[in-house]
Amino acid sequence: MQDDAELMHLTASGDESAFRTLVERYQGEIYNFFLRTADSEDDAADLTQRLFIKLFRSARGYRKSSSFRTFIFSIARNLLIDHYRQKNRADVVSIDEISDGGGEFEHGLHDDGPMEMIEALELNEAFVKAVRTLPDEWRIAMELRVGRQMSYKEIASVMGRSVSSVETIIFRARERLAEELKRFRE
Amino acid sequence: MDCERFRRMISKKLDGELSRDDELLLSKHLEVCPDCSRFFALTEQSNELYRGMAEVEVPGTILPAIIAETTAKERTNVFLPRWLKVAVAAASIVTVLAGIDIGKRLVDTYTSSDQVTLQETLGLDYLSENPPGSLGNALLASSGGGQDE
Structure with missing residues (x-):
């Protein structure tokens, strides 16, 4: 199995299949993370797509400093915070x-x-x-x-x-x- | 007794982040504190409930949508190195300026000559209103104004 950082490097050099492998490897975890933290299934799907597009665009600048999983969840968390802000939701929503x-x-x-x-x-x-x-x-x-x-x-x-x-x-x-x-x- | 301190320990214990020494302290405290024992049971149950939440299958539309978004147009934007983008832009500008300059020179050269038109020089005389060999030209020739000899 290819290392995540290596797949990012290949993605940066234009290898479509490397990027596809990354998406397939992480989409389940990311989607479920958003499903439990965002407001709806639609939001979870939208955030998942946005995350991987962002990941693709950041491939060239990616440097292996921390673990890839930490890196991808940092993007997820930032997207989520933006999502909360855009929705202008209160910190605690009514049941x-x-x-x-x-x-x-x-x-x-x-x-x-x-x-x-x-x-x-x-x-x-x-x-x-x-x-x-x-x-x-x-x-x-x-x-x-x-x-x-x-x-x-x-x-x-x-x-x-x-x-x-x-x-x-x-x-x-x-x-x-x-x-x-x-x-x-x- | 500082129950908050022990409750924090309970949370760390559930996450497997409690030191061995604190484990011993906590177990001694739980033996004598029913409130913290109750808290331990409740947090343990909440952990179980959380873990019981199903992992949902990812909708099949997500992967194709991502791949579609990140192909061709994205690739062009993303993978051209900055220096190459600058070089391409500079080359385009130079080409356009050179074209304008050459055009000006040609116009200056041939508009000053009475003998040869610019169209003839460039082999574009067929674009004139009545090119040689055309019906219009033949009519003009017969009336004395054509280009054919």
């Missing part, structure tokens, strides 16, 4: 405005009876809504950590913050989500 796009669960946590299943579905739905009401940066950090399994150091690099700041953001996001779960249970 009524939130679509459920991208929040489907693979399976319920309980599968032993109809009541448990309904409760599990309701819990999943409440959780997705709770995630979507997190402040933008918290949501991005949570997605990078739990969804994309990045280390604090990688997230700090993507978000242009210190490791301790990332640690705090993730902690605050977890506090909020724990609070929502507690409320759901009561």
